[in-house]
Every structure is written in C-alpha cells, then in structure tokens.
Amino acid sequence: MRVAYWAPRVARGEWGGRMSGEGTGSVVKDIRARRFVLFDLDGTVTDTLDGIVRTARSVLRDYGLPEERLVDAPKLVGPPFPQAFSMVFGLSEEDAREVTRRYRDIYDNLGPAAWPAFQGIGQLARDLRAAGRVVATASSKRQAMVGHCLADNGLDDAFDLVVGRVSDGGETKAQTIARALDALGAEPSQAVMVGDRYFDVDGARANDVPCVGVTYGHTAPRSELEQAGAVAIAGSVDELRRILLG
Numbered sequence: 438m439r440v441a442y443w444a445p446r447v448a449r450g451e452w453g454g455r456m457s458g459e460g461t462g463s464v465v466k467d468i469r470a471r472r473f474v475l476f477d478l479d480g481t482v483t484d485t486l487d488g489i490v491r492t493a494r495s496v497l498r499d500y501g502l503p504e505e506r507l508v509d510a511p512k513l514v515g516p517p518f519p520q521a522f523s524m525v526f527g528l529s530e531e532d533a534r535e536v537t538r539r540y541r542d543i544y545d546n547l548g549p550a551a552w553p554a555f556q557g558i559g560q561l562a563r564d565l566r567a568a569g570r571v572v573a574t575a576s577s578k579r580q581a582m583v584g585h586c587l588a589d590n591g592l593d594d595a596f597d598l599v600v601g602r603v604s605d606g607g608e609t610k611a612q613t614i615a616r617a618l619d620a621l622g623a624e625p626s627q628a629v630m631v632g633d634r635y636f637d638v639d640g641a642r643a644n645d646v647p648c649v650g651v652t653y654g655h656t657a658p659r660s661e662l663e664q665a666g667a668v669a670i671a672g673s674v675d676e677l678r679r680i681l682l683g
Contacts, residue, residue, distance in 0.1 A: 473628040478576035480633035480654030482558050483586050488551030492544045514656045515634035517577035549589040557674040562595035573598035575617040610640030638665035
C-alpha cells in the first residue's frame with residue numbers, strides 16, 4: 438500500500454519553528470533525522486482494542502448503562518482512565534473512578550493474550566535502536582502496566598525508556614510527552630511521536646513535536662489523524678518502518 442503523507446502543519450513551520458519544507462520527501466527526511474522516537478502503546482505497539490472494549494462493555498453493562506450506549510466503548514482507547522469514562526460516557530468523577538476500579542480488576546488479570554504486540558513492531562523498535570535512534574514509550578496507560586505489556590511480549594530490550602502515567606490525576610497526553618522528552622534530555626526538534634489517536638497528535642503538537650499517525654490498530658478513522666495534523670499516516674507496521682527508517 439502507498440504511504441500517505443500529510444504535511445500542512447510542518448510546511449507552516451509549527452514544530453518549534455523548524456520547517457520540513459514542501460513535498461513528501463522533505464517530510465520523511467525530517468522524520469528520519471530525528472533521533473528520539475516516542476511511541477504510544479495501545480493501538481500503536483500493542484493490539485489492545487478488543488480486550489479494552491470487551492472489558493469496558495462488561496463493566497459498564499453491570500454498572501447500569503443501556504446496551505445502546507455501549508457502542509461508544511471503542512472511543513475509550515486513547516484517553517487516560519478514569520477520565521476516559523467521563524469523556525466518552527459522561528460519568529461523574531466518582532462513578533468514573535469506581536468503573537475504572539472494576540475495569541482494572543478484570544483487565545489487569547486478562548493476561549498476555551489481551552495485549553499482543555503488532556507483528557513487526559518489536560523488530561522495528563530494535564532496528565531503530567541499531568540505527569542509533571533512542572526509542573521510548575509515551576503512553577496514557579499506567580506506567581507499570583506499560584512495562585508489563587512490553588515484558589509479556591518480550592520487548593523489554595526494545596525500548597530505551599518506558600514512560601506512562603504515574604497516577605490517575607489529570608495529566609494530559611501533552612504532559613506525558615513532555616515528561617518523556619525531559620527524561621530523555623531531548624529537544625522537540627530532535628523528536629517524533631507515533632500514535633493512533635488525535636490525543637497523540639495534539640499532545641505532540643503542544644510540545645512542538647510532529648506526530649506520525651497509524652491506523653493498523655483500527656482505533657480511529659484515518660480522517661481523525663488527518664484533521665488533527667499528523668505529518669504522515671501509516672496503514673501497517675511495514676509502512677511505519679518505511680516512514681521512520683526507509
């Protein structure tokens with residue numbers, strides 16, 4: 438499949454004043470020149486959509502939500518918990534915390550089958566490191582769970598740094614990305630984000646970092662990433678490899 442590139446924001450120089458220039462070649466050249474590569478987890482490194490949705494639907498159903506409302510459960514992939522339950526289903530903070538507690542009681546015990554890595558993503562991370570790049574996660578999932586998911590997939594050695602949420606407070610994706618950059622000692626002009634939802638694109642842009650969107654996790658339509666301003670969009674891990682490495 439052809440890799441599609443979307444560069445209006447880069448062409449306007451919105452990534453910390455650094456312009457990628459005109460044309461898809463310039464966009465890719467800029468991405469490949471960035472030493473630090475930050476990955477979201479759900480829908481980007483691990484295929485968690487089914488496990489998240491099934492667990493959330495079960496908990497929300499037991500909590501009293503009608504079946505017709507549960508169609509929105511896939512929208513929970515992306516925003517952090519417990520806030521996601523308020524964003525998607527309008528739950529109060531108290532209800533969202535309780536639903537999250539019940540959700541985690543189930544989800545945390547599902548096992549590796551609920552968070553398999555996308556085929557080829559581990560090798561891509563290792564090849565990026567072999568090429569001199571620094572690879573990290575910047576996820577809204579709890580940091581301990583991010584590490585757990587990577588370990589279950591044998592990817593402990595594929596990432597230089599694991600960054601996820603350290604509490605259920607109000608940390609935004611932009612703040613998570615900022616923490617990752619700070620921990621890495623990376624300037625925005627040296628980094629690129631990879632993610633599957635507009636939260637990733639918006640959070641990266643707030644840090645003057647471009648974001649490569651991915652659709653192979655089926656967590657959001659391509660249009661969401663386009664409209665958010667992803668500088669490139671990959672429909673498969675192979676396409677992502679060509680964008681990041683060539």
